[in-house]
Amino acid sequence: MKVLIRGGGDLASGIALRLFKIHFNVVILEINQPRFVRRSVSFGNAVYERKTNVEGVAGFFVDSQQALKDFDFSNGIPVLIDPDANIRTIYQPDVLIDARMLKKYVPYDLDKRPFVLGLGPGFSGGENCHAAIETNRGHFLGRVIWDGPAQADTGAPGIVNGQQYKRVLRAPIAGKLHSEAKLGQIFKQGERICYVNEESVYAPFDGCLRGLMQTGLHVSIGEKIGDLDPRLDPKLTQFVSEKSLAIAGGVLEAILSHYNLIK
Numbered sequence: 362m363k364v365l366i367r368g369g370g371d372l373a374s375g376i377a378l379r380l381f382k383i384h385f386n387v388v389i390l391e392i393n394q395p396r397f398v399r400r401s402v403s404f405g406n407a408v409y410e411r412k413t414n415v416e417g418v419a420g421f422f423v424d425s426q427q428a429l430k431d432f433d434f435s436n437g438i439p440v441l442i443d444p445d446a447n448i449r450t451i452y453q454p455d456v457l458i459d460a461r462m463l464k465k466y467v468p469y470d471l472d473k474r475p476f477v478l479g480l481g482p483g484f485s486g487g488e489n490c491h492a493a494i495e496t497n498r499g500h501f502l503g504r505v506i507w508d509g510p511a512q513a514d515t516g517a518p519g520i521v522n523g524q525q526y527k528r529v530l531r532a533p534i535a536g537k538l539h540s541e542a543k544l545g546q547i548f549k550q551g552e553r554i555c556y557v558n559e560e561s562v563y564a565p566f567d568g569c570l571r572g573l574m575q576t577g578l579h580v581s582i583g584e585k586i587g588d589l590d591p592r593l594d595p596k597l598t599q600f601v602s603e604k605s606l607a608i609a610g611g612v613l614e615a616i617l618s619h620y621n622l623i624k
């Protein structure tokens with residue numbers, strides 16, 4: 362089974378991880394400068410590092426269509442810069458998953474191959490995807506929606522150990538992000554984590570740095586740039602989230618159901 366995933370952030374990577382483990386051939390498409398926060402569990406980080414690792418599965422940056430043709434899918438997951446998904450005509454996937462979480466309507470032609478799945482807000486089963494996968498936390502997380510839209514974006518981050526909005530680090534101004542912090546590093550309340558231009562971002566409570574955008578990126582005022590975890594356990598930064606795995610389960614259900622692979 363050949364799968365193309367648009368986006369290489371943490372939700373997309375949880376899907377890629379599960380599909381790789383059941384021996385699907387997975388390709389991830391990214392933009393030139395990916396803007397994900399949880400870099401330690403994002404295969405798209407291969408764009409910056411050339412090789413990354415998520416829970417023991419390798420992600421490799423490939424720089425050409427020929428390199429993708431020659432890729433050994435038993436070794437890991439290739440990551441290609443291709444924001445317009447032009448590789449579709451060559452790779453000819455059985456499944457295309459839009460996991461970019463753009464939270465807006467994205468048109469797809471459903472009359473032709475491949476089978477199209479869309480994650481979260483902006484997707485409606487039977488309209489611009491064959492099935493949508495619910496991404497909002499709560500009772501319906503990970504459910505497959507064959508007819509109708511996914512829930513609208515709430516804008517509310519998940520609650521972790523009683524912390525919700527404070528755990529999300531946001532850019533205080535527009536400018537270039539800089540930090541020497543390491544993912545998994547423990548910060549005390551009031552310690553500087555990063556800065557945008559000359560404006561510092563401080564830890565709002567004692568926490569473990571769960572995610573932070575790549576240093577050097579230009580960010581917008583109010584943009585999410587990091588994630589501080591109050592659980593103070595650096596090991597957790599190395600594992601995909603329960604949300605990601607729940608969504609991956611919905612993706613797998615939709616694929617198996619569509620292709621009638623389980624009888």
